[in-house]
Amino acid sequence: MSDYNFAYLDEDTKRMIRRAILKGIAVPGYQVPFASREMPMPYGWGTGGVQITAATLVPQDVLKVIDQGADDTTNAVSIRKFFQKTAGVEVTERTTEATVIQTRHRIPETPLTGDQILVYQVPIPEPMRFLEPRETETRRIHALADYGLMQVRLYEDIARHGEIATSYAYPVEVAGRYVMDPSPIPKFDNPKLDDCPAIQLFGAGREQRIYALPPHTGVRSLDFDDHPFTASKADHACAICGSGTSYLDEVITDDDGGRMFVCSDTDYCARRAEGVQ
Amino acid sequence: MAMLDATVGHMPGMVETAPAPGPLLSVRDVGKRYGARIGCADVSFDLWPGEVLGIVGESGSGKSTLLGCLSGQLVPDTGEVVFDSRDRGPVDTLRMSERERRHLGRTDWAFVHQNPRDGLRLGVSAGGNVGERLMANGARHYGNIRATAQDWLARVEIDPGRIDDRPRQFSGGMQQRLQIARNLVSGPRLAFMDEPTGGLDVSVQARLLDLLRGLVRDICLSVVLVTHDLAVVRLLADRLMVMKGGHVIESGLTDQVLDDPQHAYTQLLVSSVLQV
Numbered sequence: 114m115s116d117y118n119f120a121y122l123d124e125d126t127k128r129m130i131r132r133a134i135l136k137g138i139a140v141p142g143y144q145v146p147f148a149s150r151e152m153p154m155p156y157g158w159g160t161g162g163v164q165i166t167a168a169t170l171v172p173q174d175v176l177k178v179i180d181q182g183a184d185d186t187t188n189a190v191s192i193r194k195f196f197q198k199t200a201g202v203e204v205t206e207r208t209t210e211a212t213v214i215q216t217r218h219r220i221p222e223t224p225l226t227g228d229q230i231l232v233y234q235v236p237i238p239e240p241m242r243f244l245e246p247r248e249t250e251t252r253r254i255h256a257l258a259d260y261g262l263m264q265v266r267l268y269e270d271i272a273r274h275g276e277i278a279t280s281y282a283y284p285v286e287v288a289g290r291y292v293m294d295p296s297p298i299p300k301f302d303n304p305k306l307d308d309c310p311a312i313q314l315f316g317a318g319r320e321q322r323i324y325a326l327p328p329h330t331g332v333r334s335l336d337f338d339d340h341p342f343t344a345s346k347a348d349h350a351c352a353i354c355g356s357g358t359s360y361l362d363e364v365i366t367d368d369d370g371g372r373m374f375v376c377s378d379t380d381y382c383a384r385r386a387e388g389v390q
Numbered sequence: 391m392a393m394l395d396a397t398v399g400h401m402p403g404m405v406e407t408a409p410a411p412g413p414l415l416s417v418r419d420v421g422k423r424y425g426a427r428i429g430c431a432d433v434s435f436d437l438w439p440g441e442v443l444g445i446v447g448e449s450g451s452g453k454s455t456l457l458g459c460l461s462g463q464l465v466p467d468t469g470e471v472v473f474d475s476r477d478r479g480p481v482d483t484l485r486m487s488e489r490e491r492r493h494l495g496r497t498d499w500a501f502v503h504q505n506p507r508d509g510l511r512l513g514v515s516a517g518g519n520v521g522e523r524l525m526a527n528g529a530r531h532y533g534n535i536r537a538t539a540q541d542w543l544a545r546v547e548i549d550p551g552r553i554d555d556r557p558r559q560f561s562g563g564m565q566q567r568l569q570i571a572r573n574l575v576s577g578p579r580l581a582f583m584d585e586p587t588g589g590l591d592v593s594v595q596a597r598l599l600d601l602l603r604g605l606v607r608d609i610c611l612s613v614v615l616v617t618h619d620l621a622v623v624r625l626l627a628d629r630l631m632v633m634k635g636g637h638v639i640e641s642g643l644t645d646q647v648l649d650d651p652q653h654a655y656t657q658l659l660v661s662s663v664l665q666v
């Protein structure tokens with residue numbers, strides 16, 4: 114561990130990232146540009162989230178890392194090891210024990226608390242990217258809160274699929290002001306963004322943007338009056354813990370089309386299974 | 391013809407019985423340079439509700455520059471442009487904030503580009519293109535937005551059954567009509583059009599002109615119409631301004647200017663067209 118500065122990044126870089134984080138917290142949902150650093154992992158592997166985690170961690174922190182809800186996937190394991198090695202912090206798989214949770218694609222099922230920070234890995238921070246490729250124009254749209262285009266995106270969804278088919282990275286309006294991409298979490302998780310007691314930080318490494326939701330921020334999923342937002346999930350119970358309310362992954366069990374549905378949040382599922390036993 | 395009478399009726403010095411509305415757009419001494427080169431200079435005119443003003447002139451005479459200055463896309467060096475807005479009455483469009491100008495741009499104003507690709511979202515369906523202004527203005531009922539879009543497609547003679555097609559699947563003339571529907575859906579009072587029939591072949595042009603004429607009449611739309619084509623202004627414009635070298639060299643009622651041009655350049659313009 115002595116080979117590295119605490120949490121890998123040098124103090125100047127951490128200070129620069131913390132400034133961007135504070136600005137993001139001061140202006141909820143606003144994308145703050147920051148000078149993303151090279152990390153010893155490729156873009157697309159959570160470099161934005163890793164830089165935020167590095168700038169956020171203190172030695173007393175207990176870190177949890179999840180990828181699609183699971184603590185044991187390659188990506189989660191390697192990021193966790195990275196911080197064990199470079200920061201020497203304690204790590205955990207338990208949501209309730211963690212003070213900092215870095216995540217890709219999920220919000221834990223266990224409700225978060227005011228002592229926790231949730232760090233999201235973001236591939237594409239701009240919710241209008243695919244409708245309006247000009248960065249100058251999307252910036253102006255955000256500056257003027259001129260969000261008709263965002264609604265066009267949902268209109269197109271309904272026109273093509275008969276309903277709002279966007280099921281990941283479902284756009285939200287933050288504190289009645291900025292429209293934000295919540296990262297590719299399932300829309301099932303969107304209601305958890307709202308009024309959350311934890312600090313939520315979003316980092317996009319390749320795109321060099323940080324944005325944030327301070328505790329208890331109002332977050333509303335965009336929709337139409339006659340096509341209201343619904344947080345949907347597979348209509349099953351978890352095959353392991355029996356939960357009927359948690360977000361489920363479909364798992365293929367054999368070559369003959371056998372499949373089952375299990376909790377995507379492995380920690381939540383394991384605790385429940387223990388309790389049931 | 392009613393439009394012409396209205397114009398004449400508001401000429402200075404005429405006795406008026408009812409309190410008359412002011413001009414919709416009032417332009418004074420607008421000028422813009424590009425470095426040492428003149429884009430346009432000393433342009434003044436009033437545009438009245440429901441009136442169509444044609445601007446003609448050779449390539450480089452400053453038509454697009456002027457239109458850009460009037461519609462807030464370019465910032466003129468001199469002059470004043472006052473628009474009688476629905477919400478707030480007369481407003482100085484050059485000094486208003488970007489937010490206010492964008493609001494005008496999606497409510498009271500329309501801008502029809504020569505190339506429909508510049509005025510459409512090619513990745514979005516026809517319905518989304520037409521509905522965008524409604525949504526930008528706060529509409530949040532999908533069914534109503536769609537019904538309005540279908541209605542407007544029909545009004546510009548596009549089969550409402552094609553509401554979910556992308557503009558790329560449309561012909562050039564259909565794309566131009568879609569651009570018009572996308573602009574007029576908010577019930578604007580003033581449209582800026584830069585060569586709206588430019589890239590179209592003659593028969594398609596004629597149909598579009600017919601359509602435009604009907605729409606202008608039906609919704610009492612005022613238009614500032616830039617074109618090279620004297621046949622287009624003959625059909626659509628109540629009044630005409632002829633530009634050369636950035637200046638307005640002649641203006642008046644369309645028929646007067648075309649039938650009895652005063653300026654030597656206008657005479658040349660008219661005679662050269664008639665010979666074609």
Ligand SMILES: Nc1ncnc2c1ncn2[C@@H]1O[C@H](COP(=O)(O)OP(=O)(O)OP(=O)(O)O)[C@@H](O)[C@H]1O
Pocket residue numbers: 424427428429430447448449450451452453454455456618
């Ligand atoms: N961006 C620019 N930079 C420099 N000069 C320009 C620019 N745009 C226009 N001009 C010049 O200003 C003058 C007026 O140009 P403008 O485009 O307004 O003419 P126009 O009447 O619209 O021509 P056309 O019929 O070809 O569209 C021309 O001399 C042109 O070269």
Ligand SMILES: [Mg+2]
Pocket residue numbers: 453454455
């Ligand atoms: Mg031009």
